[in-house]
Amino acid sequence: MPEAHAALAHQFEDLEQQHDAATLGMWIFLVTEVMFFGGLLAGYTMYRSVYPSAFAAGSRLCEVTLGLTNTLILITSSFTMALAVHMTQRGRRGLVLALLGATMALGAVFLGVKFLEYFHKYQEHLIPGANFVYSGASAGQVELFICFYFGLTGLHALHMIIGLGVLGVMMAFVWCDRFSPVHYAPIEVAGLYWHFVDIVWIFLFPLLYLVDLHR
Amino acid sequence: MTAQPVSLKTYAGVFGMLLVLTAATTAVAYVNLGFFNVIVALTIAVSKALLVILFFMHLSRSAHRTQIVAGTGILWLLILITFTISDVLTRAWISQPVGW
Numbered sequence A: 001m002p003e004a005h006a007a008l009a010h011q012f013e014d015l016e017q018q019h020d021a022a023t024l025g026m027w028i029f030l031v032t033e034v035m036f037f038g039g040l041l042a043g044y045t046m047y048r049s050v051y052p053s054a055f056a057a058g059s060r061l062c063e064v065t066l067g068l069t070n071t072l073i074l075i076t077s078s079f080t081m082a083l084a085v086h087m088t089q090r091g092r093r094g095l096v097l098a099l100l101g102a103t104m105a106l107g108a109v110f111l112g113v114k115f116l117e118y119f120h121k122y123q124e125h126l127i128p129g130a131n132f133v134y135s136g137a138s139a140g141q142v143e144l145f146i147c148f149y150f151g152l153t154g155l156h157a158l159h160m161i162i163g164l165g166v167l168g169v170m171m172a173f174v175w176c177d178r179f180s181p182v183h184y185a186p187i188e189v190a191g192l193y194w195h196f197v198d199i200v201w202i203f204l205f206p207l208l209y210l211v212d213l214h215r
Numbered sequence B: 001m002t003a004q005p006v007s008l009k010t011y012a013g014v015f016g017m018l019l020v021l022t023a024a025t026t027a028v029a030y031v032n033l034g035f036f037n038v039i040v041a042l043t044i045a046v047s048k049a050l051l052v053i054l055f056f057m058h059l060s061r062s063a064h065r066t067q068i069v070a071g072t073g074i075l076w077l078l079i080l081i082t083f084t085i086s087d088v089l090t091r092a093w094i095s096q097p098v099g100w
Helices: A015-050 A052-059 A064-090 A093-123 A139-175 A185-210 B008-029 B036-056 B064-093
Strands: none
Touching (some): A015 A052, A015 A139, A015 B064, A052 A139, A064 A093, A064 A185, A064 B008, A139 A185, A185 B008, A185 B036, B008 B036
16 A cells, blocks of 8 residues: 555545545635625615615716726736646646745735725715715715725725735745645635635626716 | 646636626626616626636536535525515515505
8 A cells, every 4th residue: 555645634535535625615615705795795786776876876986997907907816826726736836936926916916906996985085984975966875885885895805815814825835845736735725715706806896896887 | 636737728718718808898888788787797797707617716627516515605696686686676566555
């Protein structure tokens, strides 16, 4: 019998079963995340159907150019993340470090742009509850839209920050040479999380920034 | 894990399609399609999400039980949103009884 791989936990038959179990566990966590964001999205959809014109007015307060920039940044970071997993499978350690670094840098730029958007909202007195000044019609409902804007993008940004932490740990593991083409489940699972956060933004961008532009 | 890595060409193709779809959803948002603006935006978003899920997240080659778990999550999300919306949108269909 060949000697077991050092990373193989004793409850698993082999590394392949361990990898499948890790992936399955991550997907179960991601499904709970889908429901978590889903509750907010259902609330958003409901209030949007009740106050369509106020939500359209609120939506036009969002900065489309910054939102589009962030969409492109995040999609690119998902691409570099996918490549990082691919290069781990190929055993290209140096490239993996570079790609993880690029993914983290893009994530940091995303958060920077997000911060800029929040700062503009602050300058324009569009902070719900604390400092909300809006002279147009149905200000209360517009404020409700801005609440959803901050709630959804804020939770998304929190996930990005956690993702940056996870990727930082992964970089340290790669640096210490913990992974190999037969053992890379942690980096695959970190990738799943990062891609999930990308998917959330893929829905937030059209729903918050785009759908009412034509009005 | 013993599976061959997805080819770089596939990743590049998916990345390109994601960029094209992002440009498309932004451009179409400036055109007035009435109610269909939301439909088009959501269709493009779902297509982009599927590309990420199937290729970047490797769900097209995952174990069947993983695919079932992912599918279940999406199904439950649809139940949540469909039932909520069907309630809100149909409330006005039946007149409310008054004065008692």
